[in-house]
Amino acid sequence: MIEVSGLTKTYGPKRAVDDISFQAPPGSVTGFLGPNGAGKSTTMRMIMGLDRPDSGTATIEGKPLADHVAPMRAAGALLEAKSVTPGRTARNHLRVLAASHGIGRRRVDEVIQMTGLDTVANKRVKGFSLGMGQRLGIATAMLGDPSTLIMDEPVNGLDPDGVLWVRNLARQFAAEGxxxxxxxxxMSEVQLTADRVVVIGKGRILADASIAEFTAQAASGAVTVRTSDDEQFAEIVGAEGARATRTSEALVVDGLEPPRIAHLAVGAGLDLHELVKTNATLEEAYLSLTADAVEYHATAQEGAAR
Incomplete structure (x- = not known):
């Protein structure tokens, strides 16, 4: 369990994290989302005890990470995958960390195999690709077999097979409680992996909900309908005060819920071939929520796309 309460951090004139509170419960994957500069990395660093908050608390299993007898067994984190001495081999990097926490060499071999680093474990880290560096960072996070796993952009530089592996890893960790x-x-990967999301913007919490609840809030309410006579049904819907827009394949109805639409179709003796309420994707819901929280906007140059 991660618990953040009233967490605040200021750098000079900028308040990077502004009195935020949330929980990441055990047995689930919590997506932590926000635009660049929103305060995500600062928050994760404070949870891991790498930055000290101005006020508030961040605890893992009820106490700050530094207060745990064996911090690596309480939490593992992938925050900066390249924070490794470049002249060391991957195996020696892991062995040094393991020795500092009383972790045996067998566990080093386990995480090397688990992360697919078998063939490069004895190579110097300075020659690693971005993807191999990510795998080493994840191996480091998993070294203590922790109860809490924190990962910042874990699929960066990974191929599709690696992306799937990270997704399954996160889901398996959660399934183990x-x-x-x-x-x-x-966003598409978070939607496939996470159970819930915490969204932060300009240092403040913008949303804290399950994936289903978060996307439902951004849903348009439109319903796609196909019947045996769409033209007749459009008139029926119009008489109910709703709006029906014809597309090449169906009707898009605004202003009526699916049960009422089905009732009207059946009452008119029409066959109902399709009835689907349009749900927002996580990306659509996220972009809608954070539109005013984005600090860095790019603009297309005139004549750039012709």
Whole structure:
């Protein structure tokens, strides 16, 4: 369990994190989302005890990470995958960390195999690709077999097979009753991996909900309908005060819920071939919510796309 309460952090004139509170419960994957500069990395660093908050608390299993007898067994984190001495081999990097926490060499071999680093474990880290560096960072996070796993952009540089592996890893950790906090800008991947999301913008919490609740809030309310006579049904819907827009294949109805639409179709003796309420994707819901929280906007140059 990660618990953040009233967490605040200021750098000079900028308040990077502004009195935020949320929980990442065990047994689930919590997506931690927000635009660049929103305060995600600062928050994760404070949870891991790498930055000290101005006020508020961040605890793992009820106490700050530094107060745990064996911090690596309480939490593992992938925050900066390249924070490794470049002249060391991957195996020696892991062995040094393991020795500092009383972790045996067998566990080093386990995480090397688990992360697919078998063939490069004895190579110097300075020659690693971005993807191999990510795998080493994840191996480091998993070294203590922690109850809490925190990952910032874990699929960065990974191929599709690696992306799937990270997704399954996060889901497996959660299935074992552990806590997973995962930050990523890949909304489609978060939607496939996370159970719930915490969204932050300009240092403040914008949303804290399950994936289903979050996307439902952004749904348009439109319903796609196909009947045996769409033209007749459009008139019926119009008489109910709703709006029906014809497309090449169906009607898009605004202003009526699916049960009422079905009732009207059956009452008119029409066959109902399709009835689907349009749900927002996580990306659509996220972009809608954070539109005013984005600090850095790019503009297309005139004549750039012709």
């Amino acid at each position: 552990r806590t997973v906090l995962l930050s990523s800008h890949l």
